[in-house]
Amino acid sequence: MKKVKVKELQRNEWQIERDLVVKEGKVYMLKDEELRVEIIQLYHDVLAAWHRGQWKMVKLVTGNYWWPGVMRNVGRYVEGCDLCQRMKNRTEEMAEKLKLSKVPEKLWTYLMVDFITKLLLVAGKDAILVVCNRLSKITYFVATIEGISAEDLARLFRDNV
Numbered sequence: 628m629k630k631v632k633v634k635e636l637q638r639n640e641w642q643i644e645r646d647l648v649v650k651e652g653k654v655y656m657l658k659d660e661e662l663r664v665e666i667i668q669l670y671h672d673v674l675a676a677w678h679r680g681q682w683k684m685v686k687l688v689t690g691n692y693w694w695p696g697v698m699r700n701v702g703r704y705v706e707g708c709d710l711c712q713r714m715k716n717r718t719e720e721m722a723e724k725l726k727l728s729k730v731p732e733k734l735w736t737y738l739m740v741d742f743i744t745k746l747l748l749v750a751g752k753d754a755i756l757v758v759c760n761r762l763s764k765i766t767y768f769v770a771t772i773e774g775i776s777a778e779d780l781a782r783l784f785r786d787n788v
């Protein structure tokens with residue numbers, strides 16, 4: 628990344644951390660169209676934003692980066708993605724149908740299972756399997772890996788929950 632001279636920074640909300648220009652905790656992306664598109668692409672294709680539509684993308688990208696026109700750039704990128712457009716319509720539909728879930732009557736009838744991912748690798752594990760019994764609220768946390776197979780997950784579940 629290119630260096631920016633201090634004299635180009637005008638207000639005190641701008642800071643230089645290492646070689647990065649930081650504004651209110653966000654990395655200011657220099658005017659390098661390719662690099663900006665690369666960041667949008669990274670969030671869109673690889674990270675959690677996977678085809679979640681424009682606003683989710685804007686939120687994720689601007690959580691860490693900022694540049695003039697970032698919202699327009701993200702918007703244009705998402706508009707160009709067929710799948711994003713379809714997902715957008717789908718989330719709107721689902722939002723209308725949101726209902727409170729029924730309280731389960733028996734223990735172990737309903738479980739919530741989720742993964743906490745993108746963790747630092749510790750002892751070969753980079754994710755946590757979270758299993759919560761909806762009635763008792765007893766929650767199990769099991770260290771695992773993000774790319775776990777269905778078979779290994781079943782084994783993990785049997786041995787730990």
Ligand SMILES: [Zn+2]
Pocket residue numbers: 671677678679705708709710711712
């Ligand atoms: Zn998309």
